[in-house]
Structures are given as structure tokens and as C-alpha cells.
Amino acid sequence: MPELPEVETTRRGLHPHLIGRVISDAKIYSGFERLCLNTDVKELTDRLIGQRIEGTDRYGKYLIFWLSSGDSLIVHLRMTGALVLRNISSLGGKYERARLTLESSPNCPFEIVSFDDVRRFGTWNVVNHVRDGLARDIGPDALASDFTADSLISVLRQKTCTIKSALLDQSTLAGLGNIYVDEICFLAGIDPRKRSNTISRKKSEQLFTAIRDTLNKALDQGGSSFSDYVNAHGMPGGALDHCNVYGRAGMECYRCGQTIKKIKIVGRGTHYCPKCQHR
DNA sequence: CATCATGTTACACG
DNA sequence: GCGTGTAACATGAT
Structure with a gap:
């Protein structure tokens, strides 16, 4: 169900807690490898681990996380996906399919970003150029200034x-x-x-x-x-x-x-x- | 048990 | 090429 307002609400909620944080671990749980659009899960996690999150963005219903390597992590929530901040000590939800672990920060109570997705249609993709992670014929973002x-x-x-x-x-x-x-x-x-x-x-x-x-x-x-x-x-x-x-x-x-x-x-x-x- | 449901893609058909 | 209908993906709610 997430449409532009839900995706943007998610981005705004994540942004202040993710900026400048370093990804210490990335996991896609066994059985849910399909959410990974990279050629294999190891390639995706290798390109995430050790990277600092430099910025967040959104295009249509895609969430974009800029990494210090120059790559971007592109997440689509599809029908039932959600990215949720959690403490290191809290248990993952029943529908957690993947997670990022962040190096701890003195100002932030969250070390985990859980990807919860009941129906398992959501996707993650690490790409060098953002355009490569979006649908090829995507139109202008509904809230962007180039859409008039x-x-x-x-x-x-x-x-x-x-x-x-x-x-x-x-x-x-x-x-x-x-x-x-x-x-x-x-x-x-x-x-x-x-x-x-x-x-x-x-x-x-x-x-x-x-x-x-x-x-x-x-x-x-x-x-x-x-x-x-x-x-x-x-x-x-x-x-x-x-x-x-x-x-x-x-x-x-x-x-x-x-x-x-x-x-x-x-x-x-x-x-x-x-x-x-x-x- | 059957039907419906937010998103997206692929494919068959006219 | 275009538009439409349908199936598929996986699961829960009713």
C-alpha cells in the first residue's frame, strides 16, 4: 500500500537517525533472498557493509540511501514493506526479512533498521547509478518541481x-x-x-x-x-x-x-x- | 473454502 | 505500438 506519502513519511522518519551512520552489518534472512535484486545476496551485503550513509532521497515510491562508496541502496516497499528503526536489544518482528545494523552512536538510540514485509514483494538493490535501480520508463516524481x-x-x-x-x-x-x-x-x-x-x-x-x-x-x-x-x-x-x-x-x-x-x-x-x- | 487486497511486471490477445 | 485482461509473486483478513 505504500504510495508516495507513506514512502516520504518513512524517509523523513529514518533520515535524522541514519545520516552519518556506518553500516556494520547487513543481513537478508534465509528464504527471503528474492528481495535482493543484485545478482547475489553476498554482492549486495558486501557493497553495504562498511559504508557510511551520506543522505536519503525518494523518487516516486522508491527510497534511496546514498552510500560513501558512491553506490546507492534502493528500496521499494511494494505492498506491505516497512523500514523500522529498532534498538539492538529488541527482537525482530515476525515478518522481518532483512536488516541493517549500524555502528552505535552516542546520540541515537537505534542501531537496527528492520525490513518487515508480510507479503515479501519488496525489493533491495545496490547500484552505482540511481537510474539503474528505478523502472526504466519512470515519469517525473509527483511532488518534484519538474512535474508541472x-x-x-x-x-x-x-x-x-x-x-x-x-x-x-x-x-x-x-x-x-x-x-x-x-x-x-x-x-x-x-x-x-x-x-x-x-x-x-x-x-x-x-x-x-x-x-x-x-x-x-x-x-x-x-x-x-x-x-x-x-x-x-x-x-x-x-x-x-x-x-x-x-x-x-x-x-x-x-x-x-x-x-x-x-x-x-x-x-x-x-x-x-x-x-x-x-x- | 472462496474472495479480495495496497504494487509491479510479464504475457497473450485484439 | 497501444490498451486491456489475466496471472503471478505470498500472505492475511473476512
Whole structure:
């Protein structure tokens, strides 16, 4: 479930505790080697151990850790992954798949970064160039300054698929997932089945504003608390308590009172208000 | 027991 | 090439 706000919330929680720390050990537990995208686990751990973490970053739903060697560790949480800070003495959770151990620091109570992942879809990758660790055709980050209303308009014009599908596609823009796409379409007043290339300039501008507003608001609330999501301190977020349509099928629209509907688009559960959102 | 679920990729088909 | 549907990945919740 982690979408851009959850990934960014994780990054912000980790950042102050990781900066300048040296990785003394890295482990991927037996049976979970698949999370490692490097050619083998030993190569990945060898490239992590002994490195200082110089910075953190995020691109779409990818977390990026800059290492003193010049390499970067790139983590994708996929459906149920979480990076959680722990004390050296605390026991790993039931779903811990990997961990980093950090050299102890007088100012920081955490020596462990656990990678917990119930469904085991998450990935780790150590690469020399960040681009090599991202999907090849990834679009601009949804909150970055190079993503503008104009760039959204031009990319939406080129697609004939539904707007729901276009916004979920990480090559259109990076960071949105199923929950926030439904919320964004509601805010912009657009039926999620509407064809991307039939959206007017004015509506696209509203869509752009809705994307920024939805993501920033979710960030203010510490990400959504759907399913297993927890931040770097193991705490859930609260953004789902404020959804207009997601998870509200059969309930009244807060704006107009109509019953929120749930349909399937490109195989994904899609929630919308038939009165507030137009084709 | 059957169905559904946040993300992503691969593949078949029209 | 494009869009869509489906399966797959692994697991828990209902």
C-alpha cells in the first residue's frame, strides 16, 4: 500500500537517525533472498557493509540511501514493506526479512533498521547509478518541481486509456497508487473511466492541483494507515480517516449525499461519486 | 473454502 | 505500438 506519502513519511522518519551512520552489518534472512535484486545476496551485503550513509532521497515510491562508496541502496516497499528503526536489544518482528545494523552512536538510540514485509514483494538493490535501480520508463516524481500542470497536460493528451489507468501508470508520473488516484479523481470531479486524452485543459489543471493537494495533505497526516503500513518508528498514519471515496462504497458522499460506487478499472477496485464526478 | 487486497511486471490477445 | 485482461509473486483478513 505504500504510495508516495507513506514512502516520504518513512524517509523523513529514518533520515535524522541514519545520516552519518556506518553500516556494520547487513543481513537478508534465509528464504527471503528474492528481495535482493543484485545478482547475489553476498554482492549486495558486501557493497553495504562498511559504508557510511551520506543522505536519503525518494523518487516516486522508491527510497534511496546514498552510500560513501558512491553506490546507492534502493528500496521499494511494494505492498506491505516497512523500514523500522529498532534498538539492538529488541527482537525482530515476525515478518522481518532483512536488516541493517549500524555502528552505535552516542546520540541515537537505534542501531537496527528492520525490513518487515508480510507479503515479501519488496525489493533491495545496490547500484552505482540511481537510474539503474528505478523502472526504466519512470515519469517525473509527483511532488518534484519538474512535474508541472503543463507536463501533466501534455502526457495525458497522449494517452487513450482511462484517467484512472493513466494516473496509476508510473511512467505518467511517479508516486500515485490506487487509494490516492481515487481521491484525486474525486477532488478534480473527474469520472475515473474518462479517457485521458479527452480531459480539457482546465480539468487537467484541476487534476494537477488535486494531485499536489492530496499528496501534501496525506503527508501532513503522516501517510495512510491502510493495512500493515507503519512509519520508521512503527506507528501507523492517519490519512485513511479522511478519504472521500476510497473504502466508502455504499456510503453517502460527504459533498452531495449520493451513494459512493465501487467498480473495477484495469483490475483495480475503483471508488467514485456518480454525481460529483463526470465523464 | 472462496474472495479480495495496497504494487509491479510479464504475457497473450485484439 | 497501444490498451486491456489475466496471472503471478505470498500472505492475511473476512
